[in-house]
Amino acid sequence: MILGVSVTNFRSIRDTFDFTLEAEAGQSKADNFFEIELANQQKVRLLKSAVIYGPNASGKTNFIRALYNLTEFIKKSTDIRVESSIRYYEPFLFDQDTDQAPTKMSIDFALPAETNYIKYRYSIEFTRQEVLLEELDYYPKGQKHNLFKRAAPTEKNTGKDIDFIHIGKLSKDLGYKEYQVFRNQLLLSKFGRDLPHEILTAVYLYFDSIEVWNALDIIRINSLREEIANELLLPENDNLLKRINKLLRIADTKISGISIRENLDDNRGNSFRTNDLDQEHYNITRSRVSAQHTVYKNGNEVGVKELPLREESAGTNVLFALGGIILKRLERGGTIFFDELDNSLHPKLSKFLVRLFNNPVSNTKNSQLVVATHEVTLLDKEVFRKDQIWFSEKDKFGVTELFSAKDFEGVRDDTPFDKWYMNGKFGGQPKIKEIEFIFDNE
Structure with missing residues (x-):
């Protein structure tokens, strides 16, 4: 502590x-x-x-x-x-x-x-x-x-x-x-x-x-996402996976769950990548993370469709990474x-x-x-x-x-x-000038 x-x-x-x-x-x-x-x-x-x-x-x-x-x-x-x-x-x-x-x-x-x-x-x-x-x-x-x-x-x-x-x-x-x-x-x-x-x-x-993290550091957040995914492959982390799934559901991500599989196939296909760094991290990961979405017909649930987690929103990927490390530390101290x-x-x-x-x-x-x-x-x-x-x-x-x-x-x-x-009683606020300061001719 x-x-x-x-x-x-x-x-x-x-x-x-x-x-x-x-x-x-x-x-x-x-x-x-x-x-x-x-x-x-x-x-x-x-x-x-x-x-x-x-x-x-x-x-x-x-x-x-x-x-x-x-x-x-x-x-x-x-x-x-x-x-x-x-x-x-x-x-x-x-x-x-x-x-x-x-x-x-x-x-x-x-x-x-x-x-x-x-x-x-x-x-x-x-x-x-x-x-x-x-x-x-x-x-x-x-x-x-x-x-x-x-x-x-x-x-x-x-x-x-x-x-x-x-x-x-x-x-x-x-x-x-x-x-x-x-x-x-x-x-x-x-x-x-x-x-x-x-x-x-x-x-x-x-x-x-x-753990020290900056949510704006996309490279490290991508790395953390892969680290969490690889840990979730281990049977002893089943409880952590269940809690991450619950977190994603209560966050209203429209994801019903996460599935983790070992990545045994070197052919990654032509799936969308956000950038070359994302491609690099994806290529070295041991796990394949998929987001599960419920499929409906006439308003009734008829199945589940899986999409690669990396194709979900940036917020969902950040939540998986940061939420994962938070739940991990809560579990282990x-x-x-x-x-x-x-x-x-x-x-x-x-x-x-x-x-x-x-x-x-x-x-x-x-x-x-x-x-x-x-x-x-x-x-x-x-x-x-x-x-x-x-x-x-x-x-x-x-x-x-x-x-x-x-x-x-x-x-x-x-x-x-x-x-x-x-109201400025604590300080710590930006000191922003008036609009005219930007648009005057001085």
Whole structure:
């Protein structure tokens, strides 16, 4: 479970932004949070969902992208060649004090232990060329213990392009050991790819399980669609397939169900493709996904006709992909970050997907969802508490400011958030000039 995230000097997020999923006191909308007990018997209440609102180009996407870069850096760090730059480095470029300064990210999270949860904090600082700091702390008995700390290079702890890092120096239960890692790679990555370790591999797998998606990224959404379809081939995922079928039916897609078959035929025929990338993804898939439609004669059902899912609407394909990963995480646990969740989906459907996380019947694993959107109908007091709502806007220097609804005086959990937002009480709205500005002759 995620407790909080901190980001500094990443794209438009120049100044430190601290995002939290820890719930405030109070029992309003009690289904929207859950409680865990940490190793020191401290109880922490965590939110099941949160939303970031703001106009186009306000920077809300950059926060989601920061999480994507962090998780991708961890998962793929060992693929970076020694002479390569770090492509996950994207500083704020419109300030001479930051355009070459390090990007900083940290994340607080909790992993299950035998009888409770243990809190962890993972932090990194890096430039285009090297990792300046990488640190992992945990709190096995409520007190901070350092698992490893990789600081700025010195003559004692580095070689040419290599850092020497000591694991377990401050933690008696780990055993002292030295590891080598290239300066443009993360040590944590090695424990998911090369070096098994009881604690560090579990931390790596946690980051590997975090889902970060942008509904506007058609290439990745197509890839996700194929990933979900391939998983549905497995007999153990029959229950997931049933739930996806139900989701498509209640969404009024006019689809009665989805059928999944293994694709044994290399001849794909001349079916319609939206683009070459869709053709490429289709060619490599192991599964053939068909949408089932009821056939009628004289108003009576007489059969079923199947069409390739890719020939259905863009919204239906997005729903299959995003709905599939949502239902998968609800079933197995985990955290999802979505940018532009409302893209190609009706606002009521987007709201329904969010409510799945707040409902204890559908979210038995206490999965977490964070979405970024500009769809104001999602800003519903019946769906969110005030501590679940965040706003984004840019100042005149292009710097993103992110802030919580709970920080505004007079805001309660029954405040009509959508009306306050539209009236400008929360900020986070586009500053649109008059029509004459476009059509004057100046």
